[in-house]
Amino acid sequence: MIAWRGVSKSFDGGATQAVDEVTLEAADGGFLAIVGESGSGKSTLVKMLNRLVEPDRGEVLVGGEAVGQGPPHALRRRIGYVFQAIGLFPHLSVAENIGVTPRLLGWPAERIERRVGRLLDLVRLPQAYAQRRPDALSGGQRQRVGIARALAAEPRIVLLDEAFGALDPVTREALASDYRALHDELALTTVMITHDVLEAVLLADRMAVMQTGRVLAQGSARELMGGDAPPYVRELMASPRRQAERVAERLGLGVLNV
Amino acid sequence: MSEQVRAAFALLPAYLAGHVALSAAALVLGLLVGLPLALASARIPAVRLPALGFASLVQTIPSLALLALFYPLLLALSAAARAMSGHGFAALGFLPSLLALSLYALLPILRNGVAGLTGLDPAVVEAARAVGMTPRQRLIQVEAPLAAPVVMAGVRTAAVWVIGAATLSTAVGWTSLGDYIFSGLQTENWVLVLFGCGASAALALITDGLLALVETGLARRSRLRLALGGAGLLAGTVLALAPLAAGAGGPKPYVIGAKNFSEQYILADLMSDRLKATGARVVQRSDLGSVIAFRALAANDLDAYVDYSGTLWTNVLHHADTPPRPELLRRLTAELKARYGVTLLGPLGFENAYVLAMKRDRANALHIVSLSDLAPRAPALKLGSDLEFLSRPEWRALVGTYGLSFRAQTRYQPTFMYRALEGGEADVISAFSSDGRIAADHLVALSDPMGAAPSYDAVILLSPHSSADARLRGALLPLVNRVPVQAMRAANLTVDRDADKLTPQQAAQALAKAIGR
Numbered sequence: 001m002i003a004w005r006g007v008s009k010s011f012d013g014g015a016t017q018a019v020d021e022v023t024l025e026a027a028d029g030g031f032l033a034i035v036g037e038s039g040s041g042k043s044t045l046v047k048m049l050n051r052l053v054e055p056d057r058g059e060v061l062v063g064g065e066a067v068g069q070g071p072p073h074a075l076r077r078r079i080g081y082v083f084q085a086i087g088l089f090p091h092l093s094v095a096e097n098i099g100v101t102p103r104l105l106g107w108p109a110e111r112i113e114r115r116v117g118r119l120l121d122l123v124r125l126p127q128a129y130a131q132r133r134p135d136a137l138s139g140g141q142r143q144r145v146g147i148a149r150a151l152a153a154e155p156r157i158v159l160l161d162e163a164f165g166a167l168d169p170v171t172r173e174a175l176a177s178d179y180r181a182l183h184d185e186l187a188l189t190t191v192m193i194t195h196d197v198l199e200a201v202l203l204a205d206r207m208a209v210m211q212t213g214r215v216l217a218q219g220s221a222r223e224l225m226g227g228d229a230p231p232y233v234r235e236l237m238a239s240p241r242r243q244a245e246r247v248a249e250r251l252g253l254g255v256l257n258v
Numbered sequence: 259m260s261e262q263v264r265a266a267f268a269l270l271p272a273y274l275a276g277h278v279a280l281s282a283a284a285l286v287l288g289l290l291v292g293l294p295l296a297l298a299s300a301r302i303p304a305v306r307l308p309a310l311g312f313a314s315l316v317q318t319i320p321s322l323a324l325l326a327l328f329y330p331l332l333l334a335l336s337a338a339a340r341a342m343s344g345h346g347f348a349a350l351g352f353l354p355s356l357l358a359l360s361l362y363a364l365l366p367i368l369r370n371g372v373a374g375l376t377g378l379d380p381a382v383v384e385a386a387r388a389v390g391m392t393p394r395q396r397l398i399q400v401e402a403p404l405a406a407p408v409v410m411a412g413v414r415t416a417a418v419w420v421i422g423a424a425t426l427s428t429a430v431g432w433t434s435l436g437d438y439i440f441s442g443l444q445t446e447n448w449v450l451v452l453f454g455c456g457a458s459a460a461l462a463l464i465t466d467g468l469l470a471l472v473e474t475g476l477a478r479r480s481r482l483r484l485a486l487g488g489a490g491l492l493a494g495t496v497l498a499l500a501p502l503a504a505g506a507g508g509p510k511p512y513v514i515g516a517k518n519f520s521e522q523y524i525l526a527d528l529m530s531d532r533l534k535a536t537g538a539r540v541v542q543r544s545d546l547g548s549v550i551a552f553r554a555l556a557a558n559d560l561d562a563y564v565d566y567s568g569t570l571w572t573n574v575l576h577h578a579d580t581p582p583r584p585e586l587l588r589r590l591t592a593e594l595k596a597r598y599g600v601t602l603l604g605p606l607g608f609e610n611a612y613v614l615a616m617k618r619d620r621a622n623a624l625h626i627v628s629l630s631d632l633a634p635r636a637p638a639l640k641l642g643s644d645l646e647f648l649s650r651p652e653w654r655a656l657v658g659t660y661g662l663s664f665r666a667q668t669r670y671q672p673t674f675m676y677r678a679l680e681g682g683e684a685d686v687i688s689a690f691s692s693d694g695r696i697a698a699d700h701l702v703a704l705s706d707p708m709g710a711a712p713s714y715d716a717v718i719l720l721s722p723h724s725s726a727d728a729r730l731r732g733a734l735l736p737l738v739n740r741v742p743v744q745a746m747r748a749a750n751l752t753v754d755r756d757a758d759k760l761t762p763q764q765a766a767q768a769l770a771k772a773i774g775r
Contacts, residue, residue, distance in 0.1 A: 052387060071392075073391060075390075076387070076388055076390035081389075083381070083384070083388075085380075085384075087379070087381035087382050087383075087384055087385030088382075089385070089386070089400060090382070090404070091400075091403050091404055100389050101390055104389065104390050105390075153390075
């Protein structure tokens with residue numbers, strides 16, 4: 001189980017709160033999407049899970065334990081992290097990039113090699129890519145390597161920070177649905193950040209909407225569209241449907257019946 | 259011509275060994291200090307500004323001055339160390355050169371190190387943290403390899419600077435390829451100057467090429483390039499240092515000093531040859547400034563060198579009076595022994611006084627034969643001097659006695675001073691009475707009827723530790739009172755003349771033959 005309990009974080013000495021008294025949970029095996037505009041604090045909130053950011057106040061639990069217990073690097077080796085800028089190591093081959101965390105954990109070379117081969121299959125990259133350098137790959141292929149690297153050490157938890165945000169629509173859709181399949185197959189717990197409501201609705205089981213450091217509402221997509229949700233949340237949740245209707249209208253497909 | 263090149267090649271192993279030993283040590287020390295400092299500067303902004311500021315400041319100090327400043331500093335440290343522990347260290351030669359050049363190497367290493375480490379893609383650094391690297395693993399596995407090409411570019415710059423500036427270490431008594439340049443400049447031996455420049459440039463280019471291999475090896479992660487570059491650097495260094503190793507292990511060599519003009523080179527070679535004839539090992543420290551040479555001798559960094567009685571009397575002992583020649587020599591011997599423990603072995607037999615000289619026809623036309631005749635004419639005349647004359651007490655004594663005041667005063671390297679007189683840029687120059695060019699260039703030395711300047715007997719000085727050294731005394735005593743001024747002038751001229759030049763070493767051999775020693 002993942003939980004934030006009353007966490008706050010300020011980057012300007014308390015003048016403004018990037019994350020403001022947030023309490024939130026994600027169940028084991030769940031797929032939680034945190035949605036919000038740029039600057040709403042969603043990245044800050046998620047980086048508290050692998051201690052790329054330390055909260056000023058409050059408690060963060062991963063697997064039922066407070067994350068501040070051991071050294072940060074031990075925690076990070078147990079949590080997969082995929083982000084928009086990808087951050088592949090340009091001086092290492094694809095195989096070395098994927099195998100980096102298992103190597104840090106001291107796995108035997110032959111086990112790492114097997115794992116890398118398996119991951120290339122999982123993210124649907126040809127085995128021949130193992131010896132290539134990251135700069136010889138396309139953007140979508142690079143992010144597939146990024147996902148493989150995050151999954152290499154068999155983490156139970158994966159964090160996706162706008163992981164598909166920089167990709168073209170076709171690649172993005174393919175990679176996102178591939179990831180969802182992996183999530184189910186490997187029984188992962190995933191926390192995804194996105195500013196794209198449609199992406200969140202399509203992939204996640206549960207959603208949390210953030211604005212100016214606070215969680216305005218959380219629940220399933222259907223719950224958030226209901227009358228109890230605040231106006232901003234309802235407005236936000238209505239946008240995919242509005243877009244879909246306009247698309248149908250412009251393409252002459254008649255009125256959508258949702 | 260080919261004879262001069264052959265002579266230059268004969269000196270190459272010793273000069274190159276000194277140059278490479280110094281440059282390599284300075285570069286390694288620069289790296290040992292620069293890389294951790296670059297790391298600290300990249301991590302801690304509070305360190306970055308002062309560190310880069312200091313390194314930039316050092317770079318603005320002229321390299322020759324930086325080298326020269328370390329000598330008195332180390333001399334004081336050595337004296338303090340001797341007082342505390344009983345052991346001093348050599349303040350001349352290697353140490354001041356090493357420290358100055360390491361400081362020089364610091365800026366490019368530091369600047370590129372900081373640029374390399376702070377210029378990394380933030381996404382890669384974040385990924386390194388997120389995959390679970392400790393700060394140390396992040397540095398070794400990600401940051402260092404990615405910053406390496408930029409850092410290596412800085413190391414290459416540093417190496418080229420250090421190898422170029424190492425030629426200046428000759429001036430503080432360390433043998434380097436600069437020995438060619440300094441002595442060539444003094445004796446107008448342009449072949450020697452070019453040879454020194456060429457050798458130093460070739461060394462810099464080869465080193466830069468090998469470091470470039472290492473750089474591209476790091477950038478492309480090519481083991482082959484890395485190995486080739488590294489092995490080339492190592493092999494080159496070992497090969498160049500071989501002459502040093504061959505000389506090591508034997509008895510401690512004698513160190514003979516020389517100031518920065520032809521006569522001093524010849525006399526240093528004359529003394530060295532006599533010592534070598536006894537089977538002793540000898541190294542020379544050439545191109546020392548007047549005061550540095552005496553300090554070095556008093557501190558036992560030199561074993562022997564030739565200085566001039568009047569110079570010692572006024573510049574070292576700071577006397578203002580000018581006693582007659584025998585009395586000056588007697589008192590000088592006693593006071594040097596008492597105050598510095600330095601032994602004045604004896605005079606060589608000739609004087610090399612500072613004299614003011616003019617072209618003979620010009621002096622005749624103006625009816626000038628003495629300094630008294632010169633004084634009323636001086637406001638219309640231009641004086642050319644060597645680099646130190648105008649700062650010396652002898653000059654102040656002449657000005658005080660005769661009321662000399664020239665239209666203009668310009669300092670030259672001695673060689674160029676004679677050229678200035680010849681070309682009309684100077685009307686009067688501060689010549690040396692033992693200089694062969696006075697006769698050869700048809701100059702007249704103006705007399706000093708009021709005796710304002712002291713006598714300048716060339717004298718052999720021995721350091722405190724070597725004062726009782728039987729082999730040294732035995733080799734040098736036969737020179738006392740054996741070198742007449744005509745022989746010295748002739749020897750000086752063979753080195754200074756334009757055509758058919760001899761090297762100081764050849765001139766020393768000829769002089770030895772001429773005086774039967």
